[in-house]
Amino acid sequence: MAVEGVTKRFGRTTALADFSFDVHEGEVHALVGHNGSGKSTFVKVLAGFHQPEPGATASVQGQPVSLGSPEAARSAGLRFVHQDLGLVDSMNATDNMNLGFAYPSRHFRRIDWRRAREEARQRLAELGYKFDVTVPAGSLSLIDRTGIAIARALKPGDRPIRVLVLDEPTAALPATEVAELFSVIHKLRSRGLGIVYISHHLEEVFAISDRVTVLRDAKHVDTRRTKDLTESALIDLMVGDIDVVGAARSATAGTTAPPVLKVAGLKSALIQEFDLELRPGEIVGVAGVAGSGREELAGALFGQEAREGEVAVDGQIIPSAKTAAAISGGLGLLSADRARTGLVHNLSVIENLTLPLIPRSLGSLAIDRKLERRDAAEWLGRLDIRPWDPDLPAVALSGGNQQKLLLGRWLRVKPKVLVLDEPTQGVDVGAIARIYGIVEEYARQGIAFLVCSSDTDELVSLCDRVIVLSRGRIAGELSGSDLRRDTVDRMCLSY
Amino acid sequence: MAVTAPTGENETEVGKVPTRFGNARRIAARMFGKRFGGIWVLVIITVLFSALIPHTFLTVLTLQTTLSDGAVTAIMALGVMFPLLTGIFDISIAWVAGFAMVLSSYLNLRFGLGAIPICVVTLVASGLFGALSAIFVTKLKVNSIVTTLGVGTVALGLTEMITQGNSISPNFSNTFFDFGQGVFLHIPLPFIYALVLAVAMYYVLEYTALGRQLRAIGGNPTAARLAGVQVLKLQAGVLIFSAVLSGFAGLVLATEIGTATESTAPAFLLPAAAAVFLGATQIKIGPNPWGTIVAILLLGIGIKGLQLMGASTWVGDFFNGVVLLVAVAVSGEGIERLV
Numbered sequence: 001m002a003v004e005g006v007t008k009r010f011g012r013t014t015a016l017a018d019f020s021f022d023v024h025e026g027e028v029h030a031l032v033g034h035n036g037s038g039k040s041t042f043v044k045v046l047a048g049f050h051q052p053e054p055g056a057t058a059s060v061q062g063q064p065v066s067l068g069s070p071e072a073a074r075s076a077g078l079r080f081v082h083q084d085l086g087l088v089d090s091m092n093a094t095d096n097m098n099l100g101f102a103y104p105s106r107h108f109r110r111i112d113w114r115r116a117r118e119e120a121r122q123r124l125a126e127l128g129y130k131f132d133v134t135v136p137a138g139s140l141s142l143i144d145r146t147g148i149a150i151a152r153a154l155k156p157g158d159r160p161i162r163v164l165v166l167d168e169p170t171a172a173l174p175a176t177e178v179a180e181l182f183s184v185i186h187k188l189r190s191r192g193l194g195i196v197y198i199s200h201h202l203e204e205v206f207a208i209s210d211r212v213t214v215l216r217d218a219k220h221v222d223t224r225r226t227k228d229l230t231e232s233a234l235i236d237l238m239v240g241d242i243d244v245v246g247a248a249r250s251a252t253a254g255t256t257a258p259p260v261l262k263v264a265g266l267k268s269a270l271i272q273e274f275d276l277e278l279r280p281g282e283i284v285g286v287a288g289v290a291g292s293g294r295e296e297l298a299g300a301l302f303g304q305e306a307r308e309g310e311v312a313v314d315g316q317i318i319p320s321a322k323t324a325a326a327i328s329g330g331l332g333l334l335s336a337d338r339a340r341t342g343l344v345h346n347l348s349v350i351e352n353l354t355l356p357l358i359p360r361s362l363g364s365l366a367i368d369r370k371l372e373r374r375d376a377a378e379w380l381g382r383l384d385i386r387p388w389d390p391d392l393p394a395v396a397l398s399g400g401n402q403q404k405l406l407l408g409r410w411l412r413v414k415p416k417v418l419v420l421d422e423p424t425q426g427v428d429v430g431a432i433a434r435i436y437g438i439v440e441e442y443a444r445q446g447i448a449f450l451v452c453s454s455d456t457d458e459l460v461s462l463c464d465r466v467i468v469l470s471r472g473r474i475a476g477e478l479s480g481s482d483l484r485r486d487t488v489d490r491m492c493l494s495y
Numbered sequence: 496m497a498v499t500a501p502t503g504e505n506e507t508e509v510g511k512v513p514t515r516f517g518n519a520r521r522i523a524a525r526m527f528g529k530r531f532g533g534i535w536v537l538v539i540i541t542v543l544f545s546a547l548i549p550h551t552f553l554t555v556l557t558l559q560t561t562l563s564d565g566a567v568t569a570i571m572a573l574g575v576m577f578p579l580l581t582g583i584f585d586i587s588i589a590w591v592a593g594f595a596m597v598l599s600s601y602l603n604l605r606f607g608l609g610a611i612p613i614c615v616v617t618l619v620a621s622g623l624f625g626a627l628s629a630i631f632v633t634k635l636k637v638n639s640i641v642t643t644l645g646v647g648t649v650a651l652g653l654t655e656m657i658t659q660g661n662s663i664s665p666n667f668s669n670t671f672f673d674f675g676q677g678v679f680l681h682i683p684l685p686f687i688y689a690l691v692l693a694v695a696m697y698y699v700l701e702y703t704a705l706g707r708q709l710r711a712i713g714g715n716p717t718a719a720r721l722a723g724v725q726v727l728k729l730q731a732g733v734l735i736f737s738a739v740l741s742g743f744a745g746l747v748l749a750t751e752i753g754t755a756t757e758s759t760a761p762a763f764l765l766p767a768a769a770a771v772f773l774g775a776t777q778i779k780i781g782p783n784p785w786g787t788i789v790a791i792l793l794l795g796i797g798i799k800g801l802q803l804m805g806a807s808t809w810v811g812d813f814f815n816g817v818v819l820l821v822a823v824a825v826s827g828e829g830i831e832r833l834v
Binding site: 302 | 710
């Protein structure tokens with residue numbers, strides 16, 4: 001397969017700029033790049049989910065292929081295993097592999113379950129998997145689920161399969177199971193398939209790929225044979241030159257005050273061990289690639305779900321899984337994915353703002369509306385939330401204004417420690433600037449912030465120091481003149 | 496409520512400054528809008544029936560029977576509203592009411608208990624059903640429809656155990672019978688109870704923090720929880736509340752009708768549900784107390800008028816169903832907004 005000149009723009013952002021890529025028969029070609037470099041956009045263009053700008057060409061086995069429709073991708077012989085695998089957890093492997101295609105059937109269109117199961121078993125066995133095809137996929141291990149996704153992607157149709165794209169297949173796989181995946185990939189490679197392997201885990205890239213292409217900031221940087229590269233050379237290509245301009249925050253945080261937040265031995269599904277001390281007024285960042293535990297940290301710390309380990313604010317232990325106790329203990333969480341976990345869509349702007357702490361009239365059950373209105377005026381003004389209407393349904397606000405509203409919700413309860421998880425995701429540039437300004441202002445007033453983000457630039461410009469997570473543990477910490485985008489990215493990728 | 500808008504570059508985007516007639520215009524638009532359609536229909540059919548059958552329709556007796564018929568439905572509908580607002584379906588209400596009706600009558604007939612002890616025991620027993628549902632829904636995370644269906648059926652079973660297929664005619668004191676049959680200013684007392692309940696619930700929902708938290712749970716339980724709302728505790732609480740209110744409805748039925756059977760109360764489930772969902776399209780989108788009252792009146796007067804005009808008794812359920820379907824379709828709201 002060869003694609004050339006793929007460009008994709010979203011409004012004013014260019015996600016891919018004149019990107020070209022090819023993969024040979026029987027080759028494993030890795031695609032690497034930092035967060036936001038354009039990898040997932042490329043996969044979506046190949047899969048037909050996005051239409052590239054005009055001018056892109058693609059061909060498979062020399063035959064031209066049109067990009068931008070899933071059917072075209074499929075009939076060209078491209079198959080995909082996406083990051084979330086796309087399985088129906090309540091259904092078993094047999095069903096998952098037949099959904100979307102025709103089940104083998106007998107007379108009267110009855111499904112021939114025995115044949116379906118046999119076929120499923122056989123296809124999985126060809127790849128080296130042996131597990132029960134009749135149990136729900138949700139109960140299987142991640143490696144087996146990945147197997148179902150791969151077997152499904154390789155289901156023979158009327159067109160031959162040429163290329164298999166694996167998007168972050170090992171993001172959360174333990175090392176032992178990665179080896180199993182690799183033996184599957186070897187089998188496929190010997191069958192003549194071209195394999196596109198996308199991953200953050202560079203050790204895997206070196207273990208399995210023949211060539212590697214580096215994407216940086218939407219542009220193609222280089223394509224080299226893997227054996228011609230060393231780890232540091234690859235990281236150099238991915239990360240680019242030393243970022244002299246890297247504007248780190250002038251470290252003014254009160255280093256003498258005792259820590260307001262102490263985390264010891266935090267453990268959750270993906271986090272093996274996490275310790276942290278935060279002092280009042282500090283803005284500390286957490287970086288890490290997918291699967292490193294960074295995505296889970298905020299929720300685990302706040303106690304969204306049950307976790308192990310100790311979290312204490314000003315010496316007071318915060319129990320896990322009790323959000324009300326966490327809030328009264330002085331902890332706050334501005335969660336990622338505000339549509340799902342932040343905004344209450346049937347409530348208005350003012351109601352969303354005051355939800356954790358609704359002002360009551362003295363001695364009665366009633367809400368003190370006057371006080372609430374005054375609060376709303378204060379916060380809507382301070383955060384510059386537009387349109388300026390407290391009774392508007394909160395969902396009517398733009399993404400940036402919604403995020404500012406939620407930030408206001410948390411600052412209003414005067415937490416001692418506020419955890420921000422992806423604080424500027426889906427937020428416009430103007431609102432981003434305002435949010436950063438507010439965070440810095442409140443840090444000066446003594447609130448300690450923990451910022452978990454996949455945006456390295458954000459961490460570098462906003463934080464005093466950045467902790468890097470890798471494989472569920474702390475890989476290191478960067479601050480001062482060491483805190484730059486290239487050093488953070490490098491540490492995220494190192495192993 | 497004078498709040499100062501921020502000055503700055505974007506004066507034009509700052510919140511709406513009401514024009515001279517802007518407020519009046521907005522109020523007028525609302526009054527004639529979809530959400531008040533029910534009231535208009537209510538007015539129209541009242542006028543219609545008054546014109547068509549003045550002798551039978553426009554009597555105090557008609558008013559009283561309509562209101563007392565609707566009162567028990569209203570109490571149950573209002574009881575089920577809180578759980579519904581938090582996303583929980585409690586379909587056990589009618590069976591718990593049936594249990595309360597039968598238990599209270601039985602306690603009087605068999606043990607000769609007075610009104611107060613009967614009320615206390617009945618309400619507590621009803622609340623226990625709610626507590627049972629609460630355990631299943633909040634601790635065991637079972638789906639609320641399945642849970643309340645099960646708990647309601649258990650209540651039905653216990654009811655049948657008490658009645659043994661017979662009807663129970665208690666010897667309540669006159670004052671106790673007045674509880675269900677009394678009249679105040681020509682309005683049957685049960686309807687007054689329903690009105691008081693509507694007022695109280697309206698107050699809680701509109702003016703208290705609790706009400707807002709309940710609505711938050713209904714809108715986005717994950718976000719509500721992260722904002723510190725005690726979702727599970729409140730859900731348990733509303734299940735107990737609706738069970739106690741169902742018990743209260745059962746007491747009203749027992750003192751209103753005077754003869755308790757196992758089948759009287761269960762028949763109220765569908766009318767109560769119809770009232771809540773129809774009410775969810777009126778006054779305010781989403782289940783709300785005054786919308787429910789309007790719905791009860793609408794359905795009650797509609798059915799009563801048709802019956803007085805000679806329609807058969809099956810008209811009742813048929814009318815309930817048709818009006819509900821029409822209302823939901825016309826309101827244009829999907830089920831997510833109404834529930």
